[in-house]
Amino acid sequence: MTRATAETIEEEDGGGAEAFAQALRIVEALLFASAVPLSAEVLARSVPAGIVIEQVLAGLAEVYATRGVNLRQVAGGWAFRTAPDLGYLLAAEAEPPRRLSRAALEVLSIIAYHQPVTRAEIEEIRGVATAKGTLDILLEAGWVRLRGRRRSPGRPVTYGTTPGFLDHFGLDRIDDLPGLEELKGTGFIEGQLTRDLTVPVPDDDPGLRDDEDPLGDLFSPLDDGEGGPQQE
Structure with missing residues (x-):
């Protein structure tokens, strides 16, 4: 004081x-x-x-x-x-930073901006199939969580970010995320993303949306309600 x-x-x-x-x-x-x-x-x-x-x-x-x-x-x-x-004084003692593949970075950015989002919706935005293993890496890192199930055929799982995501990237709120041009400038998203990609106003409200149901007590992480090829 x-x-x-x-x-x-x-x-x-x-x-x-x-x-x-x-x-x-x-x-x-x-x-x-x-x-x-x-x-x-x-x-x-x-x-x-x-x-x-x-x-x-x-x-x-x-x-x-x-x-x-x-x-x-x-x-x-x-x-x-x-x-x-x-x-820099703590760098020598700290654990090596988790290095994500470009595919994982793309998936993480899509989840952050488009949450709640299903794997099929992620693939539609990226234009390529997304391996379940890529999502597992983000879940294990504590940056992504399973939100609920979409009220659509197959009841696919919806994904969203966590407070750990904000903490790791030094953000106070999800709307502190940079805009699309800033992301492109840093190389955070590029490559196979579709040309008409838009960046909506991100919203990480933990409550379920009108089109989401709870995961359920019998949910298995191996069952996300969606099949498809496991590419990247």
Whole structure:
């Protein structure tokens, strides 16, 4: 908490600065102890009554702005992350990054932008068959999840992204994803994608859509409701 922030709160609410300082300590402890980003709503439950959690987070972010770790908004929540300029120090100790094939990257990008989407719909957009193994890799990475079943013949499984996807790629919300031209510029999507590919406004609302049913208790990951050749 900066001196200016503390003085402002104290002027407005007497001993408010003390409560604010305690809220800072509480939020700091919760974020350091959590393995996943925490939302403002969750953090607000633990701070003293009358404290505005957004002010606490802003104050804490200011405190850590010049330190080795920064407070950042990630995957719809808040988390401490290594300062960007110090990331190289951890590279030697970190596990080798997961390298995805171009096919897997294309499938991941299509799921991110078109979710909820079935394998058949992915193949229609890509213009080529998609192997079940490609989807399995994305599921195992924790970036893609099984959402439900489409209300259509065969009841195919629908796929969507996870909070882990946002966290890994440093996104706060799914609509922070870049546009089509930016993706092409980085080489993230190209090659066999159809020329008339459009990028819709992404939406990762976890709730099922009107055209989706729950997976069901007897669902097997090996059965996605769709057959077809296993290409890439």
